[in-house]
Every structure is written in C-alpha cells, then in structure tokens.
Amino acid sequence: MSYIWKEGLEQARGKGLWLGIGVIMLTSIFLIAEARAFPADFGFEALLLSLFDTNMYILPIFAMFLSSFSIYQEKELKTVMILLTKKESQGTFVLKKSLAIQFTIITAFIAAYFILALFMKAFLSFHIVSFLHFLLVISLFLWIFNQIGIFLGTICKTKMQLVGANILTWFFVVFLLDLMFLYFLPAVTFDNLRLFSWVYFLDPIHTLRLYLESSLGLFTTTNMSRMMDKFMFMDMWIFLLMNTILWPSLFFILSISFRNGGQSND
Amino acid sequence: MKRLSGFLFISMWIVCLPSFVFAQESNTLQQLIDETPEAGILRLDNITYDGNVLIDKPMTIIGKENTIIRGDGTGNVIQIESDQVVLDGLQVKHSGMSRSSKEEYSGVRVMANQVTLKNLIISDSFHGIYLNKTKDITIENNHITGHGAASLGNQGNGIHIVRSGDNIIEKNTIEQTRDGIFVEYSNNNEIKNNMISGTRYGLHYMYSNNNYFEANQFTRNVGGAAIMHSDHILLEGNSFSYNQGSRSFGLIIQASRDIEVKHNDFHLNQRGLYLEQSTNNRIEGNDFFRNQIGIELWTSSTAHVFVKNKFHRNNSDVLTVGGESINEWYENGVGNYWNKPMLDLNQDGIGDAPLEYTSSLNELIEENELAYLFLNSPAIQIYEKANELFSNQKVMAIDKYPMVTGKSRIPIGWLISIFIGVLAVLYFYKRGRCSCRIFGRKA
16 A cells, blocks of 8 residues: 555656656547547547547556666666565565556556546537446556556666667557568468467457457447458457457566666676 | 209219228228228328238328337338328338248338328338339339348348339438438439438449439448449439448449449548449549548449549549540540649640549559558658659549649638637737746736
C-alpha cells in the first residue's frame, strides 16, 4: 500500500502523467466532436474504435515513459539500494513497484476516460457495455506496456539510454512489427497459416484491436473464407488472455533477471 | 312501387356493404376465413390463433396489438392464393423450418396479385415473406426477425421475391435473417426506406432489371447489398454502413450493367463499394467515409464513370486490383472530392493540377486476403511511402478535375471552445502556481 501511495504522489507531482492524460483527452474531444456526424445507431462504437486507433500511437509511449522513468528514478535517487539492502529482494521490489505503477497509471487513465464519458453521453448515443469493453482493452493495453516500461527502466543505466530504448521499443512495436508482417505476407500460404496466426495474435496491438472490434459488433467472424477460418482458429478472448498473462510475466521475469543491464556486481 | 324501390335500394346497400365477421375463440382461424364472404373484413381478437391457414378469396384480415397466428411448424403459416388480400396488424410465428421438404416455408407465402401485407411482425419462420410469381404486391411497415448469425445456414430470408414484378417494399425492418431481401428474376420493383441489419447480405439481388432502391439502410451486415447479374438499376440515397468483417462490403456490383449509384452513404465498411465483372455503371455523388477501402475495383470491371464522390479518411480511397482497368474519374470538367491538399488559385472549385491517386496495396491484397487485416495498421503509411520512394506504386485513378472540399467535418465552434478551454486551464494553472509561491513567501 505504501508503494501505491508513494507512486501516486510521485506521478501526481510529475508532469508526465498530466501531459499524457491531457493529450489523450484533447485528441478524444476532437474525435467525439467528429463522431457527432456519424449515424446515431453505431456512431458510439465507431468512436470507440477511432479512440483505440489514436491510442494505439499515444498510449504505448506514455505508458512506457511513465513506468520506466518511475523505476529509473528509484535507481537514480538510490532508494532502491536502501530498500534492497534492508528488507526487499529484487523480485519483491519489482513486484511491489510494478503493482504500484500499474495501479496508479491505469487508475489515472481510466479516470480520464470516465470524464470523457460525460462528453460522450452528452453528445452521442452512449452504450455502457461497449464503453466497458473499451475500458477493459485500454487497461490491458496499459498493463502490457507498463510492464515493458518497467523492464526498460530496470535495465537502462542512463537517462539517454532510457529515452532511446523507449522510443525504439515504441517504434518497433507500433510500426516495424507490422511492416515486417506486410513484407512476409506474400509468403503466407494455407499450409503455414497457423504459424502466422500465432505470431500475429501474439502481437498485443492486433489482438486487442480485433477483440474490441468483435466485442463492439463491428467485426463478425461468421461467413469467413476458409483461409480466415483457419487463421482465427481460437476465440479472441483466449488470445487476449494469453497476451495479458504472457507479456507482463515475461517482462517481469526479465526485469528481475537482467537488472543493471545484465551486469553482475559481486 | 315506392315500397319496392325502397326495398331494392336497401338490399343493394346491404349487398355492397363490406361484411364484418368478428372472430370468436371457439372457431378455428381457417373456419373464420372460410366463413368470411368475398371482399369481407375479418377482425381478429387479441388472442393466439392456430395456423396454418389458406386464404383463397379476396378479403382483409385485421388484427389487434396481440393477435398472434402461430403455425404448427410444418408448413407456411399463412398461404395466400387469391388476389386482393390484405393482412394488417398480425403477429405471425412458427413456420416449418425443414430444408428437405418440397418447398421452403415462410411466415406468409403469397402466390397471387394485388396483395397488401402491412404492420406484420414475423418471427420464428424460415422465410419471413415469400412472393412467388406475383405482381403488384405492397409490403409495408413489417418487422421480420430471424434466428441470428449462429443459425444462418438453417434459415431463410426476410423477404424472398422470386419471379415477381411491380412490387412496392417499403418501411420494413428486417434483422438477423440469412439475407434481408432476396430478389431473383423480378423486375420493376420499388424498395424504399427499409432498415436491414445483422444479416448475411442486406439485399441479395440477382437476374432482376429495372428496379429502384431509395433511402434504405443496410447496417451491420456481412455484406450491405449485393447486386449480381442485373441491369438498369437505380440506387439513390441509401446508407451502406458498418458492414465489417473479413470479407465485408457496403455494396457489391457483380456482372451487372447500367447501374446508377447516386448520393448514397458508404460509412465504416471494410470495402465501401466493390465492383467486379461489371461495365458502364455510374457512381455519382456518394460519400465514402472511414472505410478501409473506399472503392475496390477488379480489372474485369471497366467503363464506369465516377463523379462528384467524396472520399474522407478512408484507409485507402481507391484500389484497382488485378491490373489496370479503364474508368473515367471525371466528366464534363468535374471530378471527385479527394480530401487531399491541392491548389485552387482561380477559385473555381476545381484543383489546379490533376490528381493521380497511387497505391501499392493492390498487389498485397491480390496476393493474400490477410492483407485486409493490416489496413488499419500505422505501418501502412510507411509501407506506402517506402513503395513510393522505390517507384513501386501503381496508378489507381486519374482525376483531371479534382474538386476542392471546403467544408470541415468538425464544427468551428468546437475548435474555438476547446482552444478557449485549454487557455483557461493554462491560465488558472499558472495563477495557482503564482499564488502558492506568494503564499509560501508570505508564510
């Protein structure tokens, strides 16, 4: 609890979180204004999808910056050294710090979306179930990228290194991965489709978007071609669950194993 | 004499007066129908009547709010074999669902002319309404509900029209059926103001000519409307929206000629308009907004005219797949609105330079249908730019007279209020900080 309290205070006093929330709110308000021109029946769902598409760019970088700098600060201010020499091990420290960061950042962003929900309710035909699906997806999005940020904060030794690592990771996940997919696409055949499908759905951005689309009723999995049928061989929520558990766990373990950039101090 | 003429007059009046039969619970519905005289009116009570029934003489059946006609699940609930029948305000349920029977059953099957079906609520049936070899049928203000996407193959269509002409189908709501309205070998029909959602194809239309579609809404279907092997059709003011899925489209025109698609909305579809093996169609004044692909043209589709269409924020406005296809993107000095920055120094509303719309996505899509999965990806822009640098892009459309859009989708009032809001927040934030400092100094 003390970790969460401390994290909350630090984030609230810093500018990063407010900047992130400010950017999200400003872009969202523009999108809400635009969505007023959508047909009333499904305009709200279309807006949520637009919000996700915008967040796809913004959220990963903010999540990674906020969480990585939070853990880096512990190293920089030597508080981690004090904690580790007294009662904490690296594992318990990363665990408690991760939980604190996750709780603080996810709560802050979800609160911002609830404020935005007031605008949505005022100007659009608001559907609470769709909105809750959206919040779930956003929370999981932050959950995964926060953990990546914690890993980067743990392994980087200087601030410059950390900034570079964050930007490179963001560019890799958001742009480069899909670019690689596109260049490999002509090689995908019906026979090796299952492998492609696994790789595709282990990218959290793909899974989260498709899950959101299908849960909002904007993507139907009926009447699919044979190829698409084989491609979507599992329910979306199973892929979602796998991403939710796999990536944070992996980066949590890596954060413990590769502290100090993999160097060991005897 | 006076008495005789008076008697004759009263007799004639009684003969001409429509006969009323008030339904009683003790009689079966078929008995009541049989007892109603020709051109008579049968008024039904607020109860459930057992079907199936056959109507073989001109008559009107009027129901109340909860009048239900429930079939026995072995055939058509109501079969109309006489001209000039009117059904009004009934709930029709539980037709046969067998697919191995001699015919496909329906809630209401019409096999005669000049029939009116209005204010019906049809559910739990294979087809909702089935017209077979009929003329001059009016289907108005009915609500037809199917069994949903899970049992798509085990059910029929909302309204199934075969070899029927001169029908008017308007203001109906159809949802969760296999196809919303299925039309085959039927000419000169007017289909207006219907709302169709949650079906496979909202409209499935084959081998039918000279039909008119106006102000229909096709939303959330696997495919909005499919027009196949048909000529001389006018689609005007319809909305094809939210038809999303791995193979979804707003409107597909396949193997058809002389189709006019005017002033329709194509919003948020995977593919707005899909043209294949078709020629000489006119696509004018339509709004393509936020589709993954605005218009997808296959090479087999040529000699179309695209004019005054608006393209906004589609992931790709136009894709020509399968090689170059010859189409006109302007006519009489007027092109389309592309929503791209362009100069209009003489302010005539036409861009000063021709617009060449290029893309490299066509090859990807041609090679692998999984490419559709990446159309929303941020990487697509980089992919397009990279191919542009290496000159791998192909020309999708050449518009010599691109039109300049002047209207923003976001109201200016909003922008001003947001700007003022941001300024206010900044002002109070700074003021707050100053006062704290002052307070701190004083303290």
